[in-house]
Amino acid sequence: MADTSLAEQRIIRDRVSCWESKNDSKAPLTSDQRDVIHEISVIATHRRFPTDLPEEDGPSITPLRGTQLDKISGEHTSLDSFMTDTKLPEGNKIENAQQFFSWFAELEESLDQEDHGLYRQYTEGLGQYRQQCSSVLEEVSSTLEYLRQLQEQYVHVSTKTNALHDECEHLLAEQTRLMDLAENISNKLSYFNELDSISTKLNRHTLSVTSETFIPLLSRMDECILYLKSNPRYKECEVYLARFRQCLSRALNLIKGHINNILVTATQNVQPKKEDIPNMTDNAFTLFYGKFRTNAPRVKALTEQLEIRTEKDNEYQNALTDCHNLYFSQREILLGPSISTTISDLASKHVRDHCALMRSGCAFMVHVCEDEYQLFFNFFAKPTPLLEGITENKSERCTRFTLFDSATELAAFESVCHQMLMDVQERLVYRTYIYIRSDILEYRAAAGDLAYPEKLEMMEKTTFQGLSQEALQACIVSLKNAKDGIIKRKQSTLDGELFLIKHLLILREQIAPFQADFSIRETHLDFSRFKDLAGLKDGNLGLHSIGTPQVTELFVDSKRDVDQQLKITCEDFIHHVTDIFTSPLQSFMSRANIVINMQKDQDVSAATKKNITLRSQPFAVPEKLHDVAAETYRLMKTKLPQSSLFLVVVVVGVEVGLAVAVALAASLAAVVKLVVVVVVVVVVVVVVITVMVIIKVVLQVVVTVVVVIAAAATAEVQRSMSLYLANRDTESILFRPVKSNVQAQFGKLLELLEAEYSEEDRLIVACPSQEQVNLLLSATPRKAEK
Known part of the structure; x- marks a missing residue:
């Protein structure tokens, strides 16, 4: 301690x-x-003087000697009281030195205690504070220990709580998963559970196909069948799928039975009696179509549902086919006797005139087919595929007849074809004569048509010139807008430019006969110098200094504008066609010129120039340049016509008689189209087959010629020019600069090859010579036709 x-x-x-x-x-x-x-x-x-001594004593006490002590002891002084107050030895006497020293030590100790009492008290207080602080520290330590224990307990509880929370989340997730699984199972089982409900509804005698619940029932069956088809791995899936198909077949049988009852009832209601058939010409259309069409809405409501679902299941397609057969069978029952009677009457009426028989039969057939076509789409929304089978069957038979290639085999059809050709020519000549007589010879001019010379004096020349100038300007703007619309619609700049060139040429030709002055003088006042007049401080001074407005005269010549616009458009067309022919070559030449200019640049060092060579560039190696030249040459061959194909056309045309074949094809095209439309009139189809065979043989030569001509029409640019311009001289004039530009591009390429490439590289490139390019460009349509 x-x-x-x-x-x-x-x-x-x-x-x-x-x-x-x-x-x-x-x-x-x-x-x-x-x-x-x-x-x-x-x-x-x-x-400090001791407190127990009297204040009246001297300020100090002199040391006591033995003699003085004896002197003082006999006197009655205040020292006696002091001695008395102090703890003296027994008897209040000091008899020896030991007693004195003891007394003095006690006295000194008491004085020390009195002197240091405050300090001792302070020390004791500090000790108490220290004990209190120690106790506080002990309490703090115990508190910290409690807090540590509390923290440990908190961590333990927190860990338990987190574990509980995680477990709860896991249980919730598991619960959610199980609920989703249960819901998923329930959704999947719903398709299987629907079987009993659907079977119960179909077994009810009160179920009607026209009720509001029948179509949703079909939709639900479609969903169930589609689901079972997409999930064949489920247990007993095939069993349920078969039962659903049975239910679907039962529902479709209800639909077919309902439609059959409607059609049979409608046929019985409108079918005439046998004795009334010869006298029913007037009301035949009303009976066969008007009354029969009244039942269409009830049938179409069901057939539309079948047509919508044909792609979902073959059962619907089969049911729709059965409905078509039911419809056609009833129409055959209803129309068969009437059509047979009509054909017999036509045959007896035109016994010797086969052409008249053909015309009358075709006219009758067209009316019947049109009426049946309209009636069919009152009952059904989509066309029937039965026509495809009839067309293929007749096409196959016609193909068999085309196998007769020899003259002996075709001799049987010569007279018939010749008679039909003569009939067509006779009709064309007759219609031309009628037109000349009615619209030219017997034309009755109105009063306005004969208002001469008033028409020529309707306005002054200056007024006409002003109006014509404005009209020409408007025409140019309208044509330019039309050109932009064609380019936007067709995504073809070539068509737009040719359209503008064609109509500008037409516009120039139209204004040539008037011999009018299309130039006008327009006077304008220029007030641009008056803009700063308001900013001048002295207005009068500024007005005098500026003076009068400047007069500007402009001469506007619309005819010259037409020529200028035509020139600009032709130049654009020439550049565009040149780009079409030589776009790969132009791209290469532009990149090659950059490299050549770098070689000629004075700022580039000699070492750099030595390393920069055209042949070393990746895009200019001989193999790449060969591809560029071949691609450009291929484009030219594709876009330009080949004269050999035109020669083939001429040869074939001479051999087969192109003019006769084309005229015959034009006259019989309408008949062929009408024959293909036949759907239900079986008896008339037999007559048409013969006609189709005849036409097929005659048109075989025409088809051959057309195929050859189509093969020759691969020249896109020349075809477009011929289509729009229709003038060989104009085409030649317009194509001549294109030819020069293409030759110039190939000339530049040949010069570049001579300067930058070796003989071996030029062999690899295999660039066409100027003679080859000139020969290819010289195959113009004019030369081809010759």
Whole structure:
């Protein structure tokens, strides 16, 4: 304990010594505080007089000697009281030195105690504080221990809570998964459970196909069948699928039975009696079509549902086919006797005139087919595929007849074809004569048509010139807008430019006969110098200095504008066609010129120029340049016509008689189209087959010629020019600059090959010579036709 107190005192002294340290003072004092401390220290050096001594005694006590003590002991002084008050030895006498020393030690001790009492009290108070602080520290330590335990408990509880939370989340997720699984299973089972419900509804005698619940029932069956088809791995899936198909077949049988009842009833209601058939010409259309059409809405409501679902299942397609057969069978029952009677009447009426028989039969057939076509789409929304079978069958039979290639085999059809050709020519000549007589010879001119010379004097020349100038300007703007619309619609600049060239040429030709002056003088006043007049401080001075407005005269010549616009459009067309022919070559030449210009640049060093060569560039190696030349040459061959194909056309035309074949094909095209439309009139089809065979043989030569001509029409640019311009001289004039540009591009390429490439590289490139390019470009349509 003593060592501990000494150590603590040493620590206290060290800390106290740091209070006024010069380097790191813990409690620095001001000068006033230092003066007060000095005064207190001076006062503290003087020992305070003991409180138990009387104040009237002298200020000090002289040391007692043995003689003085004897003298004083006999006197009655205040010292006696002092001696009395103090604890003297027994008898209040000091008899020897030992007693004196003991008494003096006690006295000194009491004085010390009195002198240091305050300090002791302070020390005791500090001790108490220390004990309190110790107790507080102990409480704090216990509190910290409690907090540590509380923290451990909190961590434990938190861990438990988190684990519980995670477990709850896991259970919720598992619950959600199980609920989703249960719902998924329930949704999947719903398709299987629908079987009993659907079967029950179909077994009801009160179920009607026209009720509101029947169509949703079909939709639900379609969903179930589609689901079972897409999930064949489910247990008993095939069994349920078969049962659903049975239910679907039962529902479709109800639909077919309902439609059959409607059609049979309608046929029985409108079918005439046998004795009334010869006299029913007037009301035949009303009976066969008007009354029969009244039942269409009830049938079409069901057939539309079948047509919508034909792609879902073959059962619907089969049911729709059965409905078509039911419809056609009833129409055959209804129309068969009437058509047979009509054909017999036509045959007896035109016994010797086969052409008249053909015309009358075709006319009758067209009316019947049109009426049946309209009636069919009153009952059904989509066309029937039965026509495809009839067409294929008749096409196959016609193909068999075309196998007769020899003259002997075709001799049987010569007279018939010749008679038909003569009939067509006769009709064409007759219609031409009728037109000449009615619209030319017997034309009755109105009063306005004969208003001459008033028409020629309707307005003054200056007024006409002003209007014509505005009309020409409007026409040019309208044509340019139309050109932009064609380019936007067709995505073809070539068509737009040719359209504008064609109509500008037409416009120039139209205004040539008028011989009018299309130029006008327009006068304008230029007020541009008056803009800054308001900013001048002296308005009068500014007005005088500026003067009068400047007069500007402009001459506007619309005819010259037409020529200028035509020139610009032709130049654009020439550049565009040149780009079409030589776009790969132009792209290569532009890149090659960049490399050549770098070689000629004075700022580039000699070493760099030596490394920069055209042949070393990746895009200019001989193999790549060969591809560029071949692609350009291919484009030219594709876009330009080949004269050999035109020669083939001419040869074939001479051999087969192109003019006769084309005329015959034009006259019989309408008949062929009408024959293909036949659907239900079986008896008339037999007559048409013969006609189709005849036409097929005659048109075989025409087809051959057309195929050859189509093969020759691969020249896109020349075809477009011929289609729009229709003038060989204009085409030749317009194509001549294109030819020059293409030749110039190939000439530049040949010069580049001579300058930059070796003989071996030129062989690899295989660039066409100028003669080859000229020969290819010279195959114009005019030369081809010759």
